[in-house]
Amino acid sequence: MSSTSSTPTPRLRFAPSPTGYLHVGGVRTALFNWLYARHYGGTLILRIEDTDLERSTPEMVDGILDGLRWLGIDWDEGPFFQTERMQLYRAAAGHLINTGHAYYCFCNKEQLEQQRAQGVAEGRVTRDACRGIPRDHAKHRIESGEGAAIRFAVPEGGSTAFDDAVFGRVEFFNSEIEDFVLLRTDGVPTYHLSVVVDDVDMRMTHVVRSADHLSNTPKQMMLYEALGKPLPVFAHLPLILGPDKTRLSKRHGATSVMAYKEEGIVPEAFRNFLALLGWTPPNSTQEILHDRELIDLFELGSIQKSNAVFDRGKLDWFNTEYIRATPADLLLPLIEEEWKKADIIPFQTSREAMAVTVDLLKPRARNLRDFATLFRGYFSDEFEIDPAAREKFLKDEAVRGMLVELASRYEQAEEFTEASTEQILRDFAAEKNVKAGGLINGARVVLTGQGVAPSLFAVMVNLGQERTVARMKAA
Secondary structure, three states: OOOOOOOOOOEEEEOOOOOOOOEHHHHHHHHHHHHHHHHOOOEEEEEEOOOOOOOOOHHHHHHHHHHHHHHOOOOOEEEEEHHHOHHHHHHHHHHHHHOOOEEEEOOOHHHHHHHHHHHHHHOOOOOOHHHHOOHHHHHHHHHOOOOOEEEEOOOOOOEEEEEEOOOEEEEEEHHHOOOOEEEOOOOOEOHHHHHHHHHHHOOOOEEEEEHHHHHHHHHHHHHHHHHOOOOOEEEEEOOEEOOOOOEOOHHHOOOEHHHHHHOOOOHHHHHHHHHOOOEOOOOOOOOOOOHHHHHHHOOHHHEOOOOEEOOHHHHHHHHHHHHHHOOHHHHHHHHHHHHHHOOOOOOOOOHHHHHHHHHHHHHHOOOHHHHHOOOHHHOOOOOOOOHHHHHHHOOOHHHHHHHHHHHHHHHHOOOOOHHHHHHHHHHHHHHHOOOHHHHHHHHHHHHHOOOOOOOHHHHHHHHOHHHHHHHHHOO
């Protein structure tokens, strides 16, 4: 067998299972499908594979949708839910029974375990004993009320092979593939049946998914062939590993996509970072690639075979670069979300004033949360002074007294610019025969709550004369 597609316009899907939060690996799969669909003007379908009734929850569905929306990965059709399509799967299973590609399995759990143990002992896959039951006899038992699963009859000999768009030629011997279940005794379909029936019904031309599914592909190819349907193009994505080269997990940090939002990651930065996990842009050495560039450059053939490593330091670098480069008016809606969580009502009266402050702070921001934590004093009069900065720069009572006196000089100033505020401070320091640096450090702490900040005099002008005076008098 080989992968073929007769549909000129690509149709791809992202099909998560709502049994857990949308994680890094899942959203990277969604992103690659999205990039390919957008590159070729194709269609992206969102399908929720919720047939695991015990573990699937509406909250997890909402989490998936929220994560995709936050990252800006939009879809063209759906979301479709497998639990609303059960009749399609049951009809397909019945068709496979009638065409001789599947059979009823009446074995109980103990019998199945015994057969598997025998196969392990003999070093081979043991075919189910029910495979030899005549179809009419099996149907009679079903009509009599006996419960049964439906299994696919894997061909006895030969092999199943396909050309993967990432891994190249892949081949599996049929003798090593068990007769897999299509429909459980309770009528619920397994992954193999539901995914193929959906992909056929939704006219998928490409199946782009994690390399975890590589071993599932021959089983699903057999189903395509048994149903008389053309194969899509298969592309399996390399796994994402932690820095220790083991599977990415919670011990490597946050793995839920929405956790990164809570940490103040800019969605565009996360998108750029994820795109480069396992994909190398052709003919480009740039790392900062915006959406249009990612879409224009993306090809399945540029996906690497080797596993990708999730480097949190690199993500933080992308985040700082995006914060610095993004216009303040585009960052403001994201920053306002952080203010809302921190109960900050900014004292600035206009978005223009807020934008000026954001531009002042962008070069020092590591994440969006900084605008509601480290930079709180730039937007609210309710902020705390960092204890370490207080101890280092405000411990001397003489410094605090001079800051109060300096505040009076600023209060009387007719001009309040960066140049004039600096001149006033330096003249005052010379008059008092002290180093200007001590006053600058102390003023920085009382004005911002932090020992490190942008140019003090730019901060003064940004806060304004009245607020600068009030905070320095409170020293």
